[in-house]
Amino acid sequence: MKSPCVDICRFDGRTGWCVACGRTQVECRGWRKAARPTLLGIQAELPRRLAKLAARGIVASEPAPDPISEDPDTISEDMA
Template sequence: MKSPCIDICKFDGRTGWCVACGRTKEECRGWKKAPRPRLISLSAELPRRLAKLAARDAG
């Protein structure tokens, strides 16, 4: 499964999520070795994380 990384790699201090892709540093490091069901689950979660970061920044 293709990585959601867009080579910005800046992590939010509160959540630990990358502001570009929504993953944590640990999730980024383990992406290539993670089982497919975990990648699917995480991929479904990333848009919610990014929306939460955007809403917090907008408010």
């Protein structure tokens, strides 16, 4: 099952949830090895967790853009 990770990975100190995907560090580390029913249970909780974080004013920001891929002037001709 595809991970809900969005490459921001900042954890709220109060809940332990990632402010971007809603998982705990333990859930993140064990995602690839967890059984499908476990993953489905975690995924079902994520919207509620993220809503609780948002209600406290905690939301994820976008990851920093990759300067090479975002600036077309820095891409060489052979890469374009």
